[in-house]
Amino acid sequence: xxxxxxxxxxxxxxxxxxxxxxxxxxxxxxxxxxxxxxxxxxxxxxxxxxxxxxxxxxxxxxxxxxxxxxxxxxxxxxxxxxxxxxxxxxxxxxxxxxxxxxxxxxxxxxxxxxxxxxxxxxxxxxxxxxxxxxxxxxxxxxxxxxxxxxxxxxxxxxxxxxxxxxxxxxxxxxxxxxxxxxxxxxxxxxxxxxxxxxxxxxxxxxxxxxxxxxxxxxxxxxxxxxxxxxxxxxxxxxxxxxxxxxxxxxxxxxxxxxxxxxxxxxxxxxxxxxxxxxxxxxxxxxxxxxxxxxxxxxxxxxxxxxxxxxxxxxxxxxxxxxxxxxxxxxxxxxxxxxxxxxxxxxxxxxxxxxxxxxxxxxxxxxxxxxxxxxxxxxxxxxxxxxxxxxxxxxxxxxxxxxxxxxxxxxxx
Amino acid sequence: xxxxxxxxxxxxxxxxxxxxxxxxxxxxxxxxxxxxxxxxxxxxxxxxxxxxxxxxxxxxxxxxxxxxxxxxxxxxxxxxxxxxxxxxxxxxxxxxxxxxxxxxxxxxxxxxxxxxxxxxxxxxxxxxxxxxxxxxxxxxxxxxx
Numbered sequence: 148x149x150x151x152x153x154x155x156x157x158x159x160x161x162x163x164x165x166x167x168x169x170x171x172x173x174x175x176x177x178x179x180x181x182x183x184x185x186x187x188x189x190x191x192x193x194x195x196x197x198x199x200x201x202x203x204x205x206x207x208x209x210x211x212x213x214x215x216x217x218x219x220x221x222x223x224x225x226x227x228x229x230x231x232x233x234x235x236x237x238x239x240x241x242x243x244x245x246x247x248x249x250x251x252x253x254x255x256x257x258x259x260x261x262x263x264x265x266x267x268x269x270x271x272x273x274x275x276x277x278x279x280x281x282x283x284x285x286x287x288x289x290x291x292x293x294x295x296x297x298x299x300x301x302x303x304x305x306x307x308x309x310x311x312x313x314x315x316x317x318x319x320x321x322x323x324x325x326x327x328x329x330x331x332x333x334x335x336x337x338x339x340x341x342x343x344x345x346x347x348x349x350x351x352x353x354x355x356x357x358x359x360x361x362x363x364x365x366x367x368x369x370x371x372x373x374x375x376x377x378x379x380x381x382x383x384x385x386x387x388x389x390x391x392x393x394x395x396x397x398x399x400x401x402x403x404x405x406x407x408x409x410x411x412x413x414x415x416x417x418x419x420x421x422x423x424x425x426x427x428x429x430x431x432x433x434x435x436x437x438x439x440x441x442x443x444x445x446x447x448x449x450x451x452x453x454x455x456x457x458x459x460x461x462x463x464x465x466x467x468x469x470x471x472x473x474x475x476x477x478x479x480x481x482x483x484x485x486x487x488x489x490x491x492x493x494x495x496x497x498x499x500x501x502x503x504x505x506x507x508x509x510x511x512x513x514x515x516x517x518x519x520x521x522x523x524x525x526x527x528x529x530x531x532x533x534x535x536x537x538x539x540x541x542x543x544x545x546x547x548x549x550x551x552x553x554x555x556x557x558x559x
Numbered sequence: 560x561x562x563x564x565x566x567x568x569x570x571x572x573x574x575x576x577x578x579x580x581x582x583x584x585x586x587x588x589x590x591x592x593x594x595x596x597x598x599x600x601x602x603x604x605x606x607x608x609x610x611x612x613x614x615x616x617x618x619x620x621x622x623x624x625x626x627x628x629x630x631x632x633x634x635x636x637x638x639x640x641x642x643x644x645x646x647x648x649x650x651x652x653x654x655x656x657x658x659x660x661x662x663x664x665x666x667x668x669x670x671x672x673x674x675x676x677x678x679x680x681x682x683x684x685x686x687x688x689x690x691x692x693x694x695x696x697x698x699x700x701x702x703x704x
Contacts, residue, residue: 172578173626195580196626198659204671214655220584283594301584307573
């Protein structure tokens, strides 16, 4: 008993969140702190739980597309595309070749947009606000292009089951090239700021290290895992849409520096190089785009009828800007709405790596290390149990029981 | 500029942004409004880190059950006169999440809202317009004192 008391004297708890100026979204951290060093971290989630999967099981597949789009405003193409691929997998719907190319263009535009957004937030977290403004001004160019191509800046509603909803016509190409050229011209400027600047180097090198083994063990995804040297990218591993026809390879920090440290600096390198890669992919996709249909079945009632008659399950994977997104659907062959819909967003995998990253760091490093995985709480908050007193209970036994029950239900 | 606004503003509006469970769409548009393209800071509109410093509360998201008391507490912490802007369809009506078991919202059910901004997400222009409208309200409240 006396020993315990001594421990409480030396370390103290520091709660951050759920509403905090450093956090853009509700999430709560409990830090165990010894002086300036972080001894332990606990993350509490569930503040953004909106029962999306529950609602999805009561709607038909076309309606779910728009629900999936609103899982996360930043990955507003990644979730619909993963869902659409899951339904296409379950119902054997073939996507026309041109639609695959159009999907690639939209996905890569979103990636540029998301990485630019992240770069700005990362700069803001270390107190470099002029860089935040610079990157967000550049980001507006991509948003302009997105608005030009799809009609909206954030939620694009472009993906549909079996293809895309809007084509890219010949007279739209000059504007696309103009934006891409703007990025190519300014890429060197960005590279200089993020990779050569002394402030960035001081704050990001040897900070928040995630080793290769930890990245593998904790199943980190996306740029977070690639920065630790793990070669994992759905676009290469399971080339979908038109990625198989394009020249694409894993981006790890050793491409540029020749070594892998797995620190925040490496994560910046990976994202920066991915912006460049995305520009190249869009250019390749535009040159190689064949003519043809953009959707396999334009008549929605006919499509829904086909889905209704299908019994089966499907999985859709997609490499979102933050990492791999997996959607799973199951249809029972009688109803329009899916029997099960399960979403695994990328941040879900990237939360546990926070613990090895943050341990041993200083309090002041919390924002930049947490931001370095590009966390997205609205994607992640999915598992929560509500009891009658409006309290959240995440009892391990109960969770296990529920999990077993769910597996049984799915096996039926 | 909104009608009824005095030629010289008596004060700069300080805005506090609270995410009550939104999808981030509105949140990034709010930050976009603060960035060079729209640059609302030239009007004296500034995002602050504490509700105790704020005149206006920008609230996004449909208010999940876990965020309910936190939203109420933030509203109570703001000094008078204060105003609330609800940004985005889901905070105004529930939007695609309308039937969810975990929502206490729309925001109207939790705290009084003065200006509703519709859109999913609204354009930064609409958000700036809403803040300008709030300005008029706060100026009138101030004049009544």
